[in-house]
Amino acid sequence: MLPSVFIRDASSWCLMILFHVTSRENAEAIRRDGFRDAPGFYTTENEFRGVWFFDRPSDANDDPRDDTVLAVDLPLSAADLDAYEWKQEGKSHREWLIPAAFVNKYWWPTSS
Numbered sequence: 001m002l003p004s005v006f007i008r009d010a011s012s013w014c015l016m017i018l019f020h021v022t023s024r025e026n027a028e029a030i031r032r033d034g035f036r037d038a039p040g041f042y043t044t045e046n047e048f049r050g051v052w053f054f055d056r057p058s059d060a061n062d063d064p065r066d067d068t069v070l071a072v073d074l075p076l077s078a079a080d081l082d083a084y085e086w087k088q089e090g091k092s093h094r095e096w097l098i099p100a101a102f103v104n105k106y107w108w109p110t111s112s
Contacts, residue, residue, distance in 0.1 A: 014075070014076060014077035014078075014080075015073055015074070015075055015076075016073070016074045016076050016077065016078065016080075016081060017071055017072070017073050017074075018053035018054065018055065018071075018072050018074065018096065019053060019054045019055070019056060019057040019069050019070065019071055019072070020035075020051060020052065020053050020054075020069070020070045020072060021052075021054070021057070021066045021068070021069050021070075022066055022068055022070065023066055023067065023068060024067060024068045026068075027068040027070055030070060031070075034100065034103075034104040034108065035051045035100040035103050035104055036051075036100050037049040037050055037051065037099060037100045037101075038050070038051065042086075042097070048097055049099070050084070050097040050098050050099050050100065051097070051098055051099075051100050051103060052095060052096070052097055053072065053095065053096045053097075053098055053103075054093055054094065054095050054096075055093055055094040055095070056093055057069040057071070072103065072107050073107065074103070074106045074107055075106055076106065081096055081098065084096040084097055084098045084099075084102075
């Protein structure tokens, strides 16, 4: 498995590769229109909005409809995304809830 952070030269650039798990239908909409924020409470008492990303393609949702993984390469460092990371003890993966506008600013799918 590839690591989630690739650093060629720390003085020149960093590239974070994050994974978003979704349905095939939603993946097509994301490729066409970009990401959109989704609201949710996510086991808290407060509502949050954003798009979930993970450091690996497999540890996301357990929903069987979510059968498509999008790899999103962002020209950012882990420090740039630190404010969006949901850190919890004992997790085998890392996860971020990032505003769609922030992701769309740096990433746009290639047509294929």
